[in-house]
Amino acid sequence: DADVTQTPRNRITKTGKRIMLECSQTKGHDRMYWYRQDPGLGLRLIYYSFDVKDINKGEISDGYSVSRQAQAKFSLSLESAIPNQTALYFCATSDRDNQYGQPQHFGDGTRLSIL
């Protein structure tokens, strides 16, 4: 089983709909992240959370909201979807740094298309 699980894997929806993307992890990591990937732009951070009570905006948070329901669950919502939010969305987790910088571990992504 995957350590970081995203649902759904693909989603097609219409403009104006509310969408929730879910992420769960079994790695026991405190830190969770949501990114979007657009062609030619790499990944951009939407929101991140260091624990259940700590949620922070990333580079492109407008139009998105998140909820950290538990240490293992972090969901991303689009309150009223618009076509330019069509993208590949990734959830990631990381452990706390020790003497090394801890890498982020990614789910398989959710491909979201908004018509």
Next chain:
Amino acid sequence: AQTVTQSQPEMSVQEAETVTLSCTYDTSESDYYLFWYKQPPSRQMILVIRQEAYKQQNATENRFSVNFQKAAKSFSLKISDSQLGDAAMYFCAYRSYSNYQLIWGAGTKLIIKP
């Protein structure tokens, strides 16, 4: 603000040969981490290799190695004995010591010719 630049949108290499992917970054910080991630057509994002800026020795992971030039702010990835399974997008990413946010390059598409 930190930035990461991958100047090669696409690279191709013959199977079994060696290829180097370039990455440069801009930062005023002295302590940071650098990563290379691979994204195959399956779209997973897979960690390839990482480097701590305080380490002078270049990181290696089997056929993958880096050339880390701190003064030049350069972090290239060398893939030796290229295999068909290496075909993917490769992303360079930067993370400061005190901030967990990753800053990503735009990626390089690597094509392996059989």
